Amino acid sequence: MTIAEVSKKYNLTQDTIRYYEKEGLIPRVPRTESGIRNFDENSCNWIEFIKCMRDAGLEIEVLKEYVRLFWQGKNTVTERKQLLEKQRNKLLEKQKNINETLERLNYKINLYDEIEKGIRKDFTEKP
Amino acid sequence: MTIAEVSKKYNLTQDTIRYYEKEGLIPRVPRTESGIRNFDENSCNWIEFIKCMRDAGLEIEVLKEYVRLFWQGKNTVTERKQLLEKQRNKLLEKQKNINETLERLNYKINLYDEIEKGIRKDFTEKP
DNA sequence: TATTGACTTGGAGCTAACTCTAAGTGATAA
DNA sequence: TTATCACTTAGAGTTAGCTCCAAGTCAATA
Numbered sequence: 001m002t003i004a005e006v007s008k009k010y011n012l013t014q015d016t017i018r019y020y021e022k023e024g025l026i027p028r029v030p031r032t033e034s035g036i037r038n039f040d041e042n043s044c045n046w047i048e049f050i051k052c053m054r055d056a057g058l059e060i061e062v063l064k065e066y067v068r069l070f071w072q073g074k075n076t077v078t079e080r081k082q083l084l085e086k087q088r089n090k091l092l093e094k095q096k097n098i099n100e101t102l103e104r105l106n107y108k109i110n111l112y113d114e115i116e117k118g119i120r121k122d123f124t125e126k127p
Numbered sequence: 128m129t130i131a132e133v134s135k136k137y138n139l140t141q142d143t144i145r146y147y148e149k150e151g152l153i154p155r156v157p158r159t160e161s162g163i164r165n166f167d168e169n170s171c172n173w174i175e176f177i178k179c180m181r182d183a184g185l186e187i188e189v190l191k192e193y194v195r196l197f198w199q200g201k202n203t204v205t206e207r208k209q210l211l212e213k214q215r216n217k218l219l220e221k222q223k224n225i226n227e228t229l230e231r232l233n234y235k236i237n238l239y240d241e242i243e244k245g246i247r248k249d250f251t252e253k254p
Numbered sequence: 255t256a257t258t259g260a261c262t263t264g265g266a267g268c269t270a271a272c273t274c275t276a277a278g279t280g281a282t283a284a
Numbered sequence: 285t286t287a288t289c290a291c292t293t294a295g296a297g298t299t300a301g302c303t304c305c306a307a308g309t310c311a312a313t314a
Contacts (some may be wrong), residue, residue: 004290014291015273022294034280036291049254056228060271074242074250081239088232091225098218098225101183105215112208115201123201127176131260141261142303149264161310163261187301 001039009044010051017047025050025063027071057094058087128166136171137178144174152177152190154198184221185214 007014020026026046029037039047053063066083069076114120134141147153153173156164166174180190193210196203241247 002290013273016271018292019272031292034291035293036280046254052224052228052231054271055224057225058228070252070254077239077242081236081243084232084236084239088229088236091229091232095222095225095229097179097182098184098222101179101185102215102218102222104179105211105218109208109211109215112204112211115204116208125197127173127197129261140303143301145262146302158262161261162263163310181301 001044003037003039006039006044006047010047012047012051020047020050023060023064025060025067056091058090062087128171130164130166133166133171133174137174139174139178147174147177150187150191152187152194183218185217189214 001009003014003017006012006017010017017026021029026043029039029043032038050063054060062083066080069080069083111120111125115123128136130141130144133139133144137144144153148156153170156166156170159165177190181187189210193207196207196210238247238252242250
């Protein structure tokens with residue numbers, strides 16, 4: 001697979017993919033004889049993994065550390081577990097924030113909706 | 128309320144609060160005769176609102192726009208509703224990403240846990 | 255009265271995560 | 285064989301969102 005195909009498949013720019021490789025977030029992608037990246041399944045799996053983690057907001061540096069431990073093999077299992085647990089806690093916190101904000105947005109959207117429809121005439125809104 | 132108190136109450140740095148005021152995310156805070164910020168309830172409500180939105184990841188520019196519409200009054204209700212709906216969609220998308228990632232983290236944490244405890248000996252892990 | 259310490263301002267500096275540029279290579283179409 | 289086009293590299297530039305700095309003011313304390 002060329003970088004163009006992978007870029008389309010995972011909706012990441014070619015620059016971003018090259019950046020991830022340069023930073024060691026994904027293992028070095030194999031090349032053709034003429035030096036062009038030729039993504040195999042393993043490369044794709046890594047990209048998919050990193051994209052998933054990044055989309056949820058995990059930091060590049062944290063992912064780098066995880067990948068570094070991963071390549072060191074079995075004896076880093078405990079460290080890796082701790083790292084992932086920490087990130088899980090962060091995500092749970094984020095989830096909470098988002099839910100809180102969603103409730104608030106829903107309240108306001110509903111309020112505006114009632115005002116639009118003329119159901120509600122009084123209108124002294126706090127932030 | 129002084130900026131120091133507000134900073135502690137909402138867990139925002141004084142710099143951040145001043146930045147939000149400068150950018151127009153919160154209305155201009157009243158001052159004492161000697162020019163020192165004296166936060167009233169309204170100021171606090173705004174700060175609390177902005178903090179909530181920022182914690183969920185809404186962008187400064189979007190919040191600026193919302194605040195701008197807010198001050199224009201009733202006839203921007205429809206626009207405001209649309210803006211908030213768009214942000215709600217973004218949050219729902221984020222929520223989905225986070226849930227997906229949480230599942231993946233849980234799977235891995237559990238795997239590492241089993242390896243640690245010796246329940247699982249085979250160990251050919253993909254990213 | 256001198257000093258301390260919390261505040262004020264405008265503006266410069268910083269970090270994360272890309273994103274873009276320039277200069278170059280190699281395979282294919284005209 | 286010339287031109288086109290997708291790719292390569294190292295490294296510079298950009299953006300969002302703070303964060304820090306310098307110089308100054310003011311009220312309260314030693």
